[in-house]
Amino acid sequence: MMNDAINLIRELEDMGRNPKISILKTMKETGKKAVGCFPIYTPEELVYAAGMLPVGMWGGQTSGTLSDRYLQGFCCSIMKANTEQALLGQYDFLSAVIVTAYCDTLKCVIENWKIASPQLNVVPIVYPQNRKTPSGKMYMKDEFLRIKKELERIAGNVIAEQDLLESVDLYDEYRCIMQEFTDTVQDYPDLLKAKTRHLIIKAAYFMDKKIYNEKVSKLILELRKLPPENSRKRKRIILSGFISEPDGLLDIMTDNDMYVVADDLAHESRQFRTIAAKTGSPLDRMIERIALQDGCAFLFDEKKSRGRMLTAMKEKYRADGIIFCQLKFCDPEEFDYPIIKKDLEAAGVASLYIEIEQQMDSLEQLRTRIQSFGEVLA
Amino acid sequence: MITGAKEKGLYLGVDIGSSSSKAVVINQSGIICGEGIVNLGTGSKGPQISVEKALEQAGIKRADIKKCVVTGYGRLLYEGADKQITEISCHAKGVKFLWPTASTIIDIGGQDAKVIRVSPNGIVENFVMNEKCAAGTGRFLEVMARVLDCKIGALSGLAARGTPGVVISNTCTVFAESEVISQLASGKSLEDVALGAHKSIAQRIAGLCNRIGIADSVVMTGGVALNLNVVTAIETEIRHPIIRLADPQAMGALGAAIYAKEMDEENNTNR
Numbered sequence: 001m002m003n004d005a006i007n008l009i010r011e012l013e014d015m016g017r018n019p020k021i022s023i024l025k026t027m028k029e030t031g032k033k034a035v036g037c038f039p040i041y042t043p044e045e046l047v048y049a050a051g052m053l054p055v056g057m058w059g060g061q062t063s064g065t066l067s068d069r070y071l072q073g074f075c076c077s078i079m080k081a082n083t084e085q086a087l088l089g090q091y092d093f094l095s096a097v098i099v100t101a102y103c104d105t106l107k108c109v110i111e112n113w114k115i116a117s118p119q120l121n122v123v124p125i126v127y128p129q130n131r132k133t134p135s136g137k138m139y140m141k142d143e144f145l146r147i148k149k150e151l152e153r154i155a156g157n158v159i160a161e162q163d164l165l166e167s168v169d170l171y172d173e174y175r176c177i178m179q180e181f182t183d184t185v186q187d188y189p190d191l192l193k194a195k196t197r198h199l200i201i202k203a204a205y206f207m208d209k210k211i212y213n214e215k216v217s218k219l220i221l222e223l224r225k226l227p228p229e230n231s232r233k234r235k236r237i238i239l240s241g242f243i244s245e246p247d248g249l250l251d252i253m254t255d256n257d258m259y260v261v262a263d264d265l266a267h268e269s270r271q272f273r274t275i276a277a278k279t280g281s282p283l284d285r286m287i288e289r290i291a292l293q294d295g296c297a298f299l300f301d302e303k304k305s306r307g308r309m310l311t312a313m314k315e316k317y318r319a320d321g322i323i324f325c326q327l328k329f330c331d332p333e334e335f336d337y338p339i340i341k342k343d344l345e346a347a348g349v350a351s352l353y354i355e356i357e358q359q360m361d362s363l364e365q366l367r368t369r370i371q372s373f374g375e376v377l378a
Numbered sequence: 379m380i381t382g383a384k385e386k387g388l389y390l391g392v393d394i395g396s397s398s399s400k401a402v403v404i405n406q407s408g409i410i411c412g413e414g415i416v417n418l419g420t421g422s423k424g425p426q427i428s429v430e431k432a433l434e435q436a437g438i439k440r441a442d443i444k445k446c447v448v449t450g451y452g453r454l455l456y457e458g459a460d461k462q463i464t465e466i467s468c469h470a471k472g473v474k475f476l477w478p479t480a481s482t483i484i485d486i487g488g489q490d491a492k493v494i495r496v497s498p499n500g501i502v503e504n505f506v507m508n509e510k511c512a513a514g515t516g517r518f519l520e521v522m523a524r525v526l527d528c529k530i531g532a533l534s535g536l537a538a539r540g541t542p543g544v545v546i547s548n549t550c551t552v553f554a555e556s557e558v559i560s561q562l563a564s565g566k567s568l569e570d571v572a573l574g575a576h577k578s579i580a581q582r583i584a585g586l587c588n589r590i591g592i593a594d595s596v597v598m599t600g601g602v603a604l605n606l607n608v609v610t611a612i613e614t615e616i617r618h619p620i621i622r623l624a625d626p627q628a629m630g631a632l633g634a635a636i637y638a639k640e641m642d643e644e645n646n647t648n649r
Contacts, residue, residue: 355509364451365490369507372466376502 016199056205241325307343391634394452397488399424412436420452472633486602514582540573580611
């Protein structure tokens with residue numbers, strides 16, 4: 001039993017740890033073309049329905065100077081890494097790249113990518129500012145239909161309604177499984193340390209969702225056969241922010257007896273915490289999911305609910321504290337933080353703000369902050 | 379401080395910073411028996427020398443130490459400690475020991491600046507640190523001293539003779555260095571520029587204080603607290619008096635030594 005769980009964990013960790021190798025492996029196994037999907041939300045269901053493989057493009061450990069031609073020093077490290085890799089030809093195996101326009105950097109980078117890497121078939125998508133209103137939803141539908149047409153051209157086949165329905169169902173299943181997985185993690189702080197949890201969630205970006213769902217479902221089953229691990233001396237942490245990389249910071253949390261019981265990361269739970277009801281057409285369900293998604297810096301929230309959402313999460317998961325992983329130069333997250341901080345302070349929730357860059361290699365200052373936070377929580 | 383302690387059961391705290399190493403020996407009553415401060419930080423022989431100095435001053439050998447706690451930037455590399463604790467907790471512990479009513483601690487070391495909020499019972503409630511940039515830290519002062527062609531210890535006196543009005547960037551040490559050169563080239567005096575540089579640090583620290591909020595009493599620790607003019611500049615910026623303890627550099631090591639003593643007492647209780 002234990003060995004089955006460990007083998008699955010190692011397999012998924014490897015997939016999450018080596019993006020390009022994992023994508024090429026999946027492409028070979030499935031015979032599918034791959035389409036790159038920029039953060040934060042892209043209509044992956046359309047890509048899957050077109051018979052292609054949606055793959056996540058969330059930066060990487062690449063740093064260089066080619067991207068300086070298009071991006072200023074104050075652009076985030078994720079966008080720099082993506083652009084650097086594109087200019088190095090590292091994405092040339094992709095049949096297309098869907099680029100969103102959630103922040104100022106993304107808005108400007110779309111045209112640059114079209115010129116700099118025409119071979120990548122850049123497909124821009126703009127989500128409505130008011131995603132909950134009827135006119136906003138109508139606009140979103142038009143955008144999805146435009147993307148659908150583009151993908152049909154790239155795939156060389158028409159997306160049938162039944163294929164789209166199956167794809168939307170598959171993604172709903174993925175979201176259900178992941179909610180179950182992240183809840184299960186709480187009982188296994190040794191087996192599913194912070195980095196392991198992160199890599200397993202990350203693996204979803206580089207695998208066929210059907211295969212991934214099967215693996216994670218099996219992992220949950222195997223885990224449930226094991227008795228819960230003792231977690232009494234450990235601090236229960238919730239992560240918020242864009243991404244928890246470099247993943248060395250997660251090792252620092254483990255070193256300091258912390259484990260992640262839940263997250264509000266754009267790279268992780270925001271991808272699967274919301275599921276729309278199974279009513280209406282597949283496109284309507286996709287639209288509804290985005291409309292229902294709240295507590296995200298990249299989606300307009302007039303109620304500014306994220307701080308209250310995090311406070312409720314703290315109660316639900318009996319967390320000791322929240323670590324806010326601020327990606328340097330990520331404006332939308334930075335705009336949210338003062339409001340969140342005020343709400344958390346008012347609710348008496350212990351929190352730590354750390355500023356990260358995806359490629360930072362010196363983590364000692366972060367170690368002091370995280371260790372100190374652990375000492376504060378002790 | 380008592381020296382030449384003959385008693386057994388002493389505790390050692392070592393604080394290994396980026397530019398200096400500090401060691402403090404205390405006895406079972408918490409009285410400081412020995413202290414060593416060396417201007418060599420992590421990766422050097424500084425930690426070893428500071429410990430030797432503290433032991434020598436206490437008149438004891440390493441074997442007389444019952445427990446040792448290490449803190450500071452180089453804490454993870456130090457061998458021979460029973461535990462490592464962050465400098466944030468150790469500064470709070472040391473300051474509260476000497477100044478029980480302290481609620482806010484401003485600690486400016488070689489490459490870090492921190493503001494720490496402490497509860498009445500000595501628990502660290504919250505803290506903020508500077509980001510990676512060296513602005514607002516001891517390193518900034520070192521750069522300024524070099525450009526102004528004076529020793530770091532002479533900066534305070536130099537700035538005290540200055541007239542306010544020179545503005546130096548508070549966001550980047552590298553920019554600040556070129557700004558200082560420009561100010562000197564435009565005919566500004568060394569004294570005025572030194573004062574401007576101190577104000578720049580003070581503004582940076584005031585920003586950290588604003589993020590966390592300050593409460594009475596405010597105590598300043600770390601090597602930069604030795605520069606009286608910087609302390610005064612910070613007082614002006616935060617509009618609050620600052621208590622400067624006699625030995626601000628040693629607070630982290632003192633706190634570490636107190637942690638070592640508490641650890642030993644806890645072990646004895648659990649036996």
